[in-house]
Amino acid sequence: MTFRTISKEEFLEHCQLATSKSFLQSPEMATLLEKRGFTVSFLGLWNPQQELVISALIYTKKMFGGIYMELNAGPVSTDDNYLPDFYKHLKEYATTNGVLELVVKPAQDYQQFDSDGQPTSPENQEEITYLTNLGYQHDGLKTGYPGGEPDWHYVKDLTGIQSENLIASFSKKGRPIMKKVHSFNMKIRPLKRDELHIFKEITSSTSERREYADKGLSYYQDFYDSFASSAEFMVATLNFQEYLQLLLQEQATIQAEMEEIFAVHGPQPDSVKPKTKLKNLNKQLDALQQRIEETNGFLQKYGPKDVVLAGSLFIYTPQEAVYLFSGSYTEFNKFYAPFLLQEHVMLEAIKRQITFYNFLGITGEFDGSDGVLRFKQNFNGYVVRKMGTFRYYPQPLKYKTIQILKKLLRRS
Numbered sequence: 001m002t003f004r005t006i007s008k009e010e011f012l013e014h015c016q017l018a019t020s021k022s023f024l025q026s027p028e029m030a031t032l033l034e035k036r037g038f039t040v041s042f043l044g045l046w047n048p049q050q051e052l053v054i055s056a057l058i059y060t061k062k063m064f065g066g067i068y069m070e071l072n073a074g075p076v077s078t079d080d081n082y083l084p085d086f087y088k089h090l091k092e093y094a095t096t097n098g099v100l101e102l103v104v105k106p107a108q109d110y111q112q113f114d115s116d117g118q119p120t121s122p123e124n125q126e127e128i129t130y131l132t133n134l135g136y137q138h139d140g141l142k143t144g145y146p147g148g149e150p151d152w153h154y155v156k157d158l159t160g161i162q163s164e165n166l167i168a169s170f171s172k173k174g175r176p177i178m179k180k181v182h183s184f185n186m187k188i189r190p191l192k193r194d195e196l197h198i199f200k201e202i203t204s205s206t207s208e209r210r211e212y213a214d215k216g217l218s219y220y221q222d223f224y225d226s227f228a229s230s231a232e233f234m235v236a237t238l239n240f241q242e243y244l245q246l247l248l249q250e251q252a253t254i255q256a257e258m259e260e261i262f263a264v265h266g267p268q269p270d271s272v273k274p275k276t277k278l279k280n281l282n283k284q285l286d287a288l289q290q291r292i293e294e295t296n297g298f299l300q301k302y303g304p305k306d307v308v309l310a311g312s313l314f315i316y317t318p319q320e321a322v323y324l325f326s327g328s329y330t331e332f333n334k335f336y337a338p339f340l341l342q343e344h345v346m347l348e349a350i351k352r353q354i355t356f357y358n359f360l361g362i363t364g365e366f367d368g369s370d371g372v373l374r375f376k377q378n379f380n381g382y383v384v385r386k387m388g389t390f391r392y393y394p395q396p397l398k399y400k401t402i403q404i405l406k407k408l409l410r411r412s
Contacts, residue, residue, distance in 0.1 A: 003085075003089035006043065006052075012027050015027075019319065020319050021317065022320075028228070038061050043056045054075050054083065065398060068103070070103045071090070073107045074107050084134070088134055100399055141388055142364075146389065147389065148213070150361030153360055153383070154383055155357065157356060158354065166350065170380050177339055187239075188234055191311075199220055205327060205329060237307060248292070254281055310329070311328075345357065
């Protein structure tokens with residue numbers, strides 16, 4: 001077998017052969033990492049038949065006393081039988097290149113679950129076993145967002161789903177919400193590069209509310225430049241002047257229907273059917289009046305322009321579509337704008353013949369505490385759990401000594 005660095009072109013060629021692969025293992029991600037100050041390399045492993053079977057994007061940065069190296073959501077594999085050989089060579093590569101800490105976050109699944117968290121596959125202990133036998137230390141199987149990244153992903157298989165029956169594939173709760181969403185007459189559009197501050201404003205508002213660290217505007221700009229047509233910064237907007245007109249038309253239709261009943265049965269019908277119909281129409285009218293008043297308030301505040309309600313960053317690769325970052329404004333929650341954006345990405349994936357959609361992170365807690373999970377369950381997918389994080393220290397004594405020194409310096 002042969003293990004060596006490979007070119008970006010060789011890496012891309014191998015990626016195109018893989019049936020599953022994360023966007024984190026892509027030439028576009030390599031470009032983004034370089035823009036963010038990391039040093040990027042590509043590695044490959046050939047089998048005895050001289051076929052490239054494993055490839056990986058790794059990145060490094062200087063750390064106190066040496067080099068930090070990471071392999072995230074990889075490697076890319078066209079034959080998993082050679083994964084142990086790859087990880088063995090990766091250790092040797094790290095040692096030769098002066099790495100102090102090597103972090104590996106494997107792409108392979110540990111276990112699959114249904115949408116409610118019930119296991120649907122056995123646990124994959126084999127990869128954990130051979131990695132630990134090779135000397136990699138496992139952080140353990142965790143919930144939440146260890147290190148800021150999730151080990152639990154919510155996903156949906158789009159195989160066999162067409163644009164016309166996409167909504168039918170959603171959950172029992174999700175389908176009526178989508179029907180309501182379409183009644184608002186919202187619009188969606190991609191942002192241009194010079195509009196990315198709009199996306200940043202949305203994510204900043206959301207991060208402050210949910211208490212997580214947001215990316216800077218320069219990161220989104222670098223992402224836009226690196227991924228080009230493989231990424232979309234999408235926003236959902238609503239023009240409250242146009243929406244008010246829809247509501248007034250609906251109001252007029254209901255009033256006309258009531259007048260027809262009055263013309264035939266009088267203002268207080270005796271028979272049950274028209275009486276029940278009038279009662280329902282009055283309820284609709286009362287609810288509609290409340291919506292008209294709310295919309296007038298929004299119109300007074302924002303004027304007759306398209307107002308941004310929510311935004312999402314989506315990525316498209318041949319193997320998967322990905323829901324990466326998003327945000328929304330709470331005052332517009334009643335319009336369910338994020339649902340429209342989710343419908344868009346799945347429709348676009350179907351158009352691009354991508355059969356796998358990754359909603360990415362959930363906490364892995366299925367006790368009702370994870371609001372993000374509840375949102376994603378509306379789209380009727382399933383859950384995959386990843387292996388977690390593994391660490392290898394080529395110079396363990398040096399690493400431990402440095403960590404002790406750093407603690408002492410922080411205390412002094």
